[in-house]
């Protein structure tokens with residue numbers, strides 16, 4: 001889900017027949033996936049020749065007699081606070097679509113959309129009122145675990161490790177996948193021990209997650225959106241804001257306990273010792289410090305939970321990560337540090 005298009009910025013509307021639409025309405029973002037059957041316009045949509053040929057061969061090489069739907073999955077996202085843009089987008093898709101009709105239901109209840117996340121409950125009435133559709137709710141943890149198991153088993157090069165800017169794909173043996181810890185970093189963070197298909201338990205979590213980075217970052221830096229905040233963090237230096245072990249120990253390590261002088265002793269701790277106001281700090285330094293604080297905390301709690309249950313593998317997921325190198329590096333460092 002790294003490359004979800006921001007549908008609110010898309011001028012072109014889907015022109016082909018849509019089937020199978022599903023939504024995940026989280027605390028921060030609405031994620032939307034729909035299947036678009038091939039037509040000429042849909043095929044022309046490909047800007048990636050390799051992807052086009054992979055999809056084409058997927059459809060044509062199946063030698064069995066099962067009907068094969070020829071088409072393509074589309075992904076889109078909206079900020080949850082802009083739910084009305086999402087409703088407008090869905091309206092523009094003309095929801096008279098194969099795949100949503102329940103022939104036994106009364107006319108007004110005929111159209112269903114699969115939906116998960118807290119918003120499937122919160123906005124159910126709004127969908128009914130504005131679009132005349134009912135949300136067919138699925139539990140978000142169940143969806144998450146089912147999706148994760150599927151991807152890890154079925155998709156080659158789905159999971160990877162990341163440390164010191166080195167990305168290495170992990171070969172998953174489907175017979176040696178369980179148990180594992182799934183850490184989903186969304187608005188908040190859920191930590192789930194997965195023991196098998198449909199066998200899982202939410203063992204921990206933290207409210208310091210993606211929503212915290214975005215929310216607190218917005219308050220502290222006045223950034224308008226998440227991408228701007230993330231971009232700022234690339235340019236910043238957290239040492240201006242964070243109190244390091246060396247700041248406390250006069251530039252030296254606290255070697256006896258394995259703490260180097262550059263280890264963060266206290267996130268944002270330097271801000272207490274200066275006679276500076278918020279405006280005196282550079283937003284990029286604040287953003288970097290915030291990203292490190294949250295990523296470190298998640299990495300640490302994840303590691304401790306893996307230890308608690310004797311789990312040898314932790315998979316990190318959720319839209320907070322988005323393939324962002326510094327976020328992944330910080331999480332890895334935190335896991336390895338502990």
Ligand SMILES: Nc1ncnc2c1ncn2[C@@H]1O[C@H](COP(=O)(O)OP(=O)(O)O)[C@@H](O)[C@H]1O
Pocket residue numbers: 025026027028029030079117185186187188209210211212213214226227318319320321322
């Ligand atoms: N373009 C973006 N807009 C908003 N948040 C983003 C964006 N990209 C990444 N994020 C991060 O992803 C988090 C949401 O992750 P997600 O897995 O979608 O959670 P939820 O289901 O709670 O909305 C946000 O809180 C934010 O930290």
Ligand SMILES: CC(C)(COP(=O)(O)O)[C@@H](O)C(=O)NCCC(=O)O
Pocket residue numbers: 025026027028117118185186187188189190191204205206207
């Ligand atoms: C409540 C949630 C499951 C909702 O999922 P989300 O929309 O954040 O993806 C999640 O935010 C969460 O697990 N929060 C952490 C709560 C805690 O354990 O402190």
